[in-house]
Amino acid sequence: MRAIVAIIRRELAAYFGSPLAYVFIVIFLALAGSMTFFLGGWLERGRADLQGFFNWHPWLYLFLVPAVGMRLWAEERRTGTLEFLMTLPITTAQAVIGKFIAGWLFIGSALLLTFPMWLTVNYLGDPDNGVILASYLGSWLVAGAMLAISAAVSALTKNQVIAFVLAAAACFGFLMSGIEMVQAIFSSWAPEVLARTIADLSLLTTFNQIAEGVIDLRYLILFGSLIVTSLFINVAVVELKKGA
Amino acid sequence: MDTLLAIEALSKRFGAIAAVDGVSFKVGRGEVLGFLGPNGAGKSTTMRMIAGYLAPTAGTVQVCGFDVAQDPIAVRQRLGYLPEGAPAYGDMTPAGIMRFVAEVRGLDAEARKQRIGAMVERLDLAGVLGQPIDTLSKGFKRRVGLALALLHDPEVLILDEPTDGLDPNQKHQVRTLLGELSAGKAIIISTHILEEVEAICSRAIIIARGRIVADAGPSELLVHSAHHHAVTLRLAGASLAGARRLLAGLDGVAGIEERATAADRAELILLPKAGVELLDRVRQTLAANQLQVDEIFIERGRLDEVFRDLTKAA
Structure with a gap:
């Protein structure tokens, strides 16, 4: 635990000690805001909710989260600090978990900074704050799942650009697995159960459910297992690639 | 001897290449082991395996x-390791990264302050504590790496080229530090600088192509040098010509090397046949022929010669 906390502190210091944090936060807030107003037509809808705001989150995450995740391991391998880190008295799992939590907290802090949106709807009308809270949670879970996937991909390569592109592609796959285009690929040959399972793994479908205020235990399990599985793969890849 | 590090039949293959091939040795408390070998001989690979x-x-x-395989964390707690090139997070400051390592290693606030203070003083880091490591010179980066390896006062130290990139004063400083630390610890340093082995190591292992080719004290290694107990004379003019002629035929001389030092001055190096002490014979010959010598001394041997002989042989 001590080691994980030390790693989280170091990682957070690294985020906020570099331009990455500020670029990420400013871009995230600017895009989230402008998409809500211009593409989402928030004012025109005349409804006191934040659906038009949250709907865009998965798409923002699609390229912003891999940008956070790509450096987690690729950079350590490229600069040789992986050898320094992995010869400290910590397990690979502790390092993987510490890095993931730090990144997730960082994205969470960017998400929290959107609170003026929440203040605004509460000023303008009488929204269902329970739904808004659920949407924030769902949004953070989507980001967490994508971050875990990106981190695992990052461990595969020394090249951050490759890590970014592969992670974005993998996240896109998980985001879209529910839509008909992806389903059509599987339903033609895969057993119905498999096709259904793939559809059920869709981050987008699940997020939309949560954003409507439906927090089902199954959704939490889905995100939890996606994150845990990705981190597990992350540990295995770091172990496998160490020193290679 | 209190053995702190024991390596048994250690091998590492990368595909078809055997980087390390059946290396075994032990290092006891108080020993400073110099780990020598040409680039690619398997030094760093061996050290990486020791560090887990x-x-x-x-x-x-x-x-x-x-x-190391069964209990990697227990090993890493007792080991200080400086990886090749002293990698460290470039965006962190020496103060920040030392604090991070102290936290990971579980030093309490009191011990952390005391150990970091000691490292700053011993390695002269006070002036750069707040600068990002990326902006530091090579010598400072190396010393930050050393501070990180030494921070928890480990019993076993594995240092991959600890003095690479340091200026002569800093090299001396690090050697003095290691000499002082060596009493209670087992230390392995890899180096290309052979004088360093003679200066601080109690023992040297030379490896080539993944195998140990020599394991002895530096003075024992020197016995294998062609220059071991060679007699060097500095002379001039007529004496030089005479000495050249007379000494070449002297019994026990295996060969003569000559190096001009000025217009009519030169250095003659008489290489002895194995086990022969030449000095007295040379002196007698010189006295008998009334040859003037400016300087005469006995060489201890040359480690670089031994190193070349041992590592180039197929």
Whole structure:
């Protein structure tokens, strides 16, 4: 635990000690805001909710989260600090978990900074704050799942650009697995159960459910297992690639 | 001898290449082991396996009685490791990264302050504590790496080229530090600088192509040098010509090397046949022929010569 906390502190210091944090936060807030107003037509809808705001989150995450995740391991391998880190008295799992939590907290802090949106709807009308809270949670879970996937991909390569592109592609796959285009690929040959399972793994479908205020235990399990599985793969890849 | 590090039949293969091939040795408390070998001989690979970064293909490593494969965390707690090139997070400051390592290693606030203070003083880091490591000179980066390896006062120290990139004063400083630390610890340093081995190591292992080709004290290694107990004379003018003629035929001389030092001055190096002490014979010959010598001395041998002989042989 001590080691994980030390790693989280170091990682957070690294985020906020570099331009990455500020670029990420400013871009995230600017895009989230402008998409809500211009593409989402928030004012025109005349409804006191934040659906038009949250709907865009998965798409923002699609390229912003891999940008956070790509450096987690690729950079350590490229600069040789992986050898320094992995010869400290910590397990690979502790390092993987510490890095993931730090990144997730960082994205969470960017998400929290959107609170003026929440203040605004509460000023303008009488929204269902329970739904808004659920949407924030769902949004953070989507980001967490994508971050875990990106981190695992990052461990595969020394090249951050490759890590970014592969992670974005993998996240896109998980985001879209529910839509008909992806389903059509599987339903033609895969057993119905498999096709259904793939559809059920869709981050987008699940997020939309949560954003409507439906927090089902199954959704939490889905995100939890996606994150845990990705981190597990992350540990295995770091172990496998160490020193290679 | 209190054995702190025991390596048994250690091997590492990368595909078809055997980087380390059946290396065994032990290092006891108080020993400073110089780890020598040409580039690519397997020095860093061996050190990485000791530190638990690379898993061996075969063989075992034990640090303070703990097996690296079975109990990697216990080993790393007792080990200070400076990886090749002293990697460190470039965006952190020396103060920040020392604090991070102290936290990971579980030093309490009191011990952390005391140990970091000691490292700053011993390695002269006070002036750069707040600068990002990326902006530091090579010498400072190396010393930050050393501070990180030494921070928890480990019993076993594995240092991959600890003095690379340091200026002569800093090299001296680090050697003095290691000499002072050596009493209670087992230390392994890899180096290309052979004078360093003579200066601080109590023992040297030379490896080539993944195998140990020599394991002895520096003075024992010097016995294998062609220049071991060679007699060097500095003379001039007529004496030089005479000495050249007379000494070449002297019994026990295996060969003569000559190096001009000025217009009519030169250095003659008489290489002895194995086990022969030449000095008295040379003196007698010179006296009998009334040859004037400016300087005469006996060489201890040249480690670089031994190194070349041992590592180039197929």
